[in-house]
Amino acid sequence: MIRKIIVSVSAIALAACSNAGTEQLVSTSAPASLDDSAAPDTMRWLYGSGEGAAASIQTWRQIADYAVAVSRQRKVPESVPLGLPDVEGGIDTPSCVAGDGTMKPFAAVFDVDETVLLNTGYEYWAALSGKPFDADEWKQWSDNGAGIAAPVPGAVTGLRRLREAGITVIFNTNRNSDTAAGTIAALEAAGTGPAVHLETLFLRGDDEMGSRKDGRRARISQDYCVIAMAGDNLGDFADVFNADESAIAARRAMVARGEYAQFWGNGWFLVPNPVYGAWQEGSIGEVFPTERRWKPQPGDAPATMEP
Numbered sequence: 053m054i055r056k057i058i059v060s061v062s063a064i065a066l067a068a069c070s071n072a073g074t075e076q077l078v079s080t081s082a083p084a085s086l087d088d089s090a091a092p093d094t095m096r097w098l099y100g101s102g103e104g105a106a107a108s109i110q111t112w113r114q115i116a117d118y119a120v121a122v123s124r125q126r127k128v129p130e131s132v133p134l135g136l137p138d139v140e141g142g143i144d145t146p147s148c149v150a151g152d153g154t155m156k157p158f159a160a161v162f163d164v165d166e167t168v169l170l171n172t173g174y175e176y177w178a179a180l181s182g183k184p185f186d187a188d189e190w191k192q193w194s195d196n197g198a199g200i201a202a203p204v205p206g207a208v209t210g211l212r213r214l215r216e217a218g219i220t221v222i223f224n225t226n227r228n229s230d231t232a233a234g235t236i237a238a239l240e241a242a243g244t245g246p247a248v249h250l251e252t253l254f255l256r257g258d259d260e261m262g263s264r265k266d267g268r269r270a271r272i273s274q275d276y277c278v279i280a281m282a283g284d285n286l287g288d289f290a291d292v293f294n295a296d297e298s299a300i301a302a303r304r305a306m307v308a309r310g311e312y313a314q315f316w317g318n319g320w321f322l323v324p325n326p327v328y329g330a331w332q333e334g335s336i337g338e339v340f341p342t343e344r345r346w347k348p349q350p351g352d353a354p355a356t357m358e359p
């Protein structure tokens with residue numbers, strides 16, 4: 053899991069907490085408790101809202117509908133394009149024919165965090181503490197979050213449908229390899245398992261490529277015909293998309309225009325995550341193209357407007 057910023061929320065609440073016991077200092081506008089302080093909007097959307105649940109269910113339904121339909125096609129199967137190391141342009145389509153001439157079995161490849169599991173427990177602590185990402189705390193959560201981490205809405209049903217169709221479910225996550233046992237336990241407890249390390253679960257540290265997933269994708273595609281991929285970060289599809297996260301317009305254009313645009317919803321599935329990700333870059337000048345900008349003009353206000 054790579055992340056840059058956790059939105060700080062609770063400074064006011066913590067200030068109120070630090071004054072506990074000095075009744076005269078507590079503002080009447082302060083939350084009655086930390087639970088009453090405002091959660092970040094991004095977390096409200098992903099972990100608390102019906103809209104977030106609906107969007108996730110919608111995506112997972114699309115994943116299962118697509119992959120099950122592909123698995124039933126009466127023609128020679130093809131892999132979806134994958135980010136792979138040492139190929140021109142960083143993306144290629146591996147063969148679904150094994151070395152002995154047989155067809156490789158079907159697989160669908162998933163990121164874990166905010167794709168299959170919601171890290172609501174860890175994010176609660178992040179919202180409460182206002183702390184930036186802490187690798188030691190993240191490892192504790194990865195080791196011990198089983199039973200607290202909920203499935204992304206729609207994931208349990210979606211994964212069950214894939215497995216019932218004979219499609220192997222494989223997880224490719226940037227949790228560290230030393231958290232394999234805790235990650236397997238969390239996937240199982242959420243109803244999204246099973247997972248077996250180095251068979252159907254690959255983690256950061258399983259190879260020498262760090263958080264880049266292309267090498268793990270290459271390894272998976274040696275044994276499987278990958279007919280669908282899903283994640284909440286472009287790196288879940290191809291490392292080349294994250295080669296320059298600060299190149300806002302170019303990064304967006306790479307996925308939204310040209311040959312790769314056709315794969316969204318058509319083999320590649322983006323699960324919504326507004327809380328954190330490689331997308332957390334960009335100034336106002338970079339996010340708003342010149343031709344899309346607007347400002348109200350002085351003198352355009354209605355004549356009846358009060359001064």
Ligand SMILES: [Mg+2]
Nearest residue numbers: 163165166284
């Ligand atoms: Mg993720």
